[in-house]
Amino acid sequence: MKVDLKKLSILVFALFFSSGMLSAQGHGQEHSSGDASHEEQDSHGPEAGHDSDLAHSYCGGHEEDGEYNPVNTVMDHIADANEFHVWKGVHLPLPVILYAPDHGWTTGLSSMFDHGHKAVDGYVLNHGRVNRVADPFFPKGEVHIDGILRRTETVEKDGKAEEKDVYYACLEGELYKLDKPSTVDGGFLGGGITSFYDFSITKNVFGMIIASLLLIWLFTSVARGYKKNEGKAPSGVQSFMEVFFVFIRDEVTKPMIGEKHYERFQPFIMTLFFFIMFINLLGLVPFFPGGANITGNLAVTLTLAVFTFIVTNINGKKDYWEHIFWMPGIPAWVKIILTPVEVLSLFIKPFSLMIRLFANISAGHIIILSLIGLVFLFGNNGQNVGGAAGGAIIGGLFTAFMNLIELLVALLQAFIFAILSASYIGAAVEEHEHHHEGAH
Amino acid sequence: MGAIGAGIAALGAGVGIGLIGSRAMEAIARQPEAVGDIRNNMILTAALVEGAALFAIVVGLLAG
Numbered sequence: 001m002k003v004d005l006k007k008l009s010i011l012v013f014a015l016f017f018s019s020g021m022l023s024a025q026g027h028g029q030e031h032s033s034g035d036a037s038h039e040e041q042d043s044h045g046p047e048a049g050h051d052s053d054l055a056h057s058y059c060g061g062h063e064e065d066g067e068y069n070p071v072n073t074v075m076d077h078i079a080d081a082n083e084f085h086v087w088k089g090v091h092l093p094l095p096v097i098l099y100a101p102d103h104g105w106t107t108g109l110s111s112m113f114d115h116g117h118k119a120v121d122g123y124v125l126n127h128g129r130v131n132r133v134a135d136p137f138f139p140k141g142e143v144h145i146d147g148i149l150r151r152t153e154t155v156e157k158d159g160k161a162e163e164k165d166v167y168y169a170c171l172e173g174e175l176y177k178l179d180k181p182s183t184v185d186g187g188f189l190g191g192g193i194t195s196f197y198d199f200s201i202t203k204n205v206f207g208m209i210i211a212s213l214l215l216i217w218l219f220t221s222v223a224r225g226y227k228k229n230e231g232k233a234p235s236g237v238q239s240f241m242e243v244f245f246v247f248i249r250d251e252v253t254k255p256m257i258g259e260k261h262y263e264r265f266q267p268f269i270m271t272l273f274f275f276i277m278f279i280n281l282l283g284l285v286p287f288f289p290g291g292a293n294i295t296g297n298l299a300v301t302l303t304l305a306v307f308t309f310i311v312t313n314i315n316g317k318k319d320y321w322e323h324i325f326w327m328p329g330i331p332a333w334v335k336i337i338l339t340p341v342e343v344l345s346l347f348i349k350p351f352s353l354m355i356r357l358f359a360n361i362s363a364g365h366i367i368i369l370s371l372i373g374l375v376f377l378f379g380n381n382g383q384n385v386g387g388a389a390g391g392a393i394i395g396g397l398f399t400a401f402m403n404l405i406e407l408l409v410a411l412l413q414a415f416i417f418a419i420l421s422a423s424y425i426g427a428a429v430e431e432h433e434h435h436h437e438g439a440h
Numbered sequence: 441m442g443a444i445g446a447g448i449a450a451l452g453a454g455v456g457i458g459l460i461g462s463r464a465m466e467a468i469a470r471q472p473e474a475v476g477d478i479r480n481n482m483i484l485t486a487a488l489v490e491g492a493a494l495f496a497i498v499v500g501l502l503a504g
Contacts, residue, residue, distance in 0.1 A: 251480060352491045359494035416487040423484070 068381045070373040072165070078293045078365045080183065081128030081203040083110040086288045091115070094206055096130055098123055100196040103140075110200075112142070119143045123196075124169050124178065128203075131178040132196045133169055138176050146170035148178070183299065204300065207292035211278040219274075248273055248418065256422035261429045265422065268311055272304065273418040280361060280410030284403060295413070296362035298354065305350040308421040313346070316428040349424055353417060360413050364406040371395040371402065446500035453493030457486050 084092035093111035098121075100106075106121045113125035121140050122133045126148050149168045168175040182198040201209075218237065225238030234242050253262040253269050279300075282290040294300055322328060324342040327335055374395040379388025464482040468475050 251476070255477075255480065352488075352495070355494055355498060356487065356491045359498055360490075363497070412483075416483065419480070419484060420487065 068373075068376045070370065070377055073373060073376075074366055074369040076127045077369050078296055078362060079127075079129065080293075080297060082125060082130045082198075082200055083115075083128050084203050084206060084288070084292075085128065092288075094203065095201045096123075097199040097201075098130060098132075098196055099199065100132065102136075102195075116148050117145060119145050119169060119171070124148060126167055126178060126181075129181040130198055130200065131167065131181055132194065133176045134179045134195060135176045138169075138171070143171065146172075149175065203292045204294045204297050207282055207290070207294045208279060208300070210289050211275065211282055211294075215274060215278055244274075245270070252415075252419050252422050256419060257426040257429065261426075265311070265315075265425050268307075269418050269422050269425075272308070272421055273414050276304070276357070276417050277411060277414035280414060281407075283361065283365070284406055284410060293362065293365050295357050296365055298358050301354040301358045304357070304417070305354040308353060308424060309347075309350040312349075312421075312424045312428045315425060317431055319430065319432050320428045349420075353420060357413055357417055360409055364402070364409055368399055368402050368406070371399045442500040442502075446497045449493045449496030449500065452496075453490055456489040456493075460485050460489065 082096055083094055086092055091111070093109040096106070096108055096110050096112075098106040100122075103121060106123060108120065110125060110130070112118065112120050113123070113130075116125045116127075118124075119133065119138070120142050122138045123130050124133065124145065125131075147170050149170055151166055151168065152163050153166045155164045167178040169178055170176075179194040179196070182194045182196055218241070221236075222238050222241050225235060229235055229238070233239070248270050249262070249266060252273075253266050256262075257265055276295060279294040283293055283295065285291060324346065325339055327338050327342070330338070372395055375388050375391040376382075378391030378394075379385065382388070460482055464478050467478050471478075
């Protein structure tokens with residue numbers, strides 16, 4: 001059984017690696033041509049009159065070459081998606097579970113949208129993300145659509161003109177405006193809570209499931225090793241992982257939480273550390289099971305930070321709350337100033353955990369994607385082969401360098417999240433013995 | 441504007457983390473046996489400084 005598992009894992013990894021080589025060749029081309037055929041930028045501005053007139057002039061012309069827009073390409077790649085792009089033309093369909101208050105549930109596989117050529121119950125797939133047609137007159141059920149069109153529109157907001165990308169679905173010569181995708185990340189990557197709720201197993205959720213399965217597989221075998229080698233030296237993968245366990249215990253939990261309480265929080269801190277480390281490392285793998293920007297998604301880091309917040313405050317001792325609401329040993333007027341600050345810091349701590357992890361990982365992904373984008377930028381969208389080659393050399397070298405830095409960041413951010421969580425928990429469970437007998 | 445803001449934020453964080461690093465090096469030179477504690481606290485403080493800079497960078501990204 002054990003040998004079988006080993007062989008299987010080697011086979012699976014070999015498969016992933018070979019598929020990665022294939023995808024590295026096809027990936028960029030597919031995307032640049034895909035962008036060109038599906039996006040057209042209209043800079044004519046707001047004199048857009050009748051929708052049908054526009055549709056006649058824009059829906060037909062999908063074969064035209066569009067401009068390569070590095071910002072949009074990068075944002076598409078770091079955003080979550082409802083299908084997993086494996087390599088050129090091959091997508092892994094993922095389950096979609098959608099709910100709209102005025103329509104009810106819609107479920108199925110993301111392949112039912114046919115990569116943006118079909119609308120189901122008013123939902124379309126736009127750059128891998130499910131969007132909903134805002135128009136209530138859009139036909140329900142499965143409809144073939146002519147495509148999705150992007151236009152840059154100038155929107156008046158607070159007296160200032162802002163340029164915004166608006167997407168339209170083309171159906172029988174008419175344009176229907178699309179709602180934004182539905183996310184809980186506060187609309188940071190072009191989403192927000194819109195007219196529907198998206199409970200789908202997205203690319204990020206799929207990535208987290210893969211990471212969890214890997215963790216379960218790894219840790220059950222390590223746990224079996226501890227049972228088998230009780231009182232003996234560790235063996236196999238167990239001896240590799242023991243370095244991490246001892247490191248977390250001696251460098252993170254023991255000094256931060258204290259000798260007395262650290263054992264209670266060891267599992268929580270280790271779960272945080274290994275889960276974040278695994279999804280960070282999976283995010284660095286540029287091909288199929290990896291490549292999802294999971295910790296670079298605010299909703300994911302928000303959930304992790306909320307766990308730390310709950311664990312910290314549930315375990316808060318009397319001293320902890322006293323130090324927040326009525327700090328001992330200082331004059332009363334200072335207490336009045338200090339209490340709001342302390343109460344705010346209660347929320348700022350997990351908030352900064354959330355932002356730190358999100359921004360670090362997102363920044364890494366954006367830098368790598370921008371460097372790869374140099375190939376298409378210098379190559380003038382496929383018209384300048386010499387420029388593309390130059391871009392590939394510069395971009396490739398810097399990407400290799402950035403990937404090494406990101407490898408460090410992936411481990412460091414997991415460590416920082418764990419050590420900061422441990423220090424917050426440590427502050428909550430700390431008991432002061434002396435401060436009651438007159439401070440200082 | 442966003443790019444300028446992000447640049448200034450990176451500048452501030454760079455100065456801050458540089459100071460932490462230089463003082464940590466001095467501390468390690470004075471007390472080489474405390475290197476473990478110093479390293480941990482250095483990373484922790486650097487993470488806090490970096491957090492402030494990342495807030496600014498996120499705001500810069502949002503501002504476009």
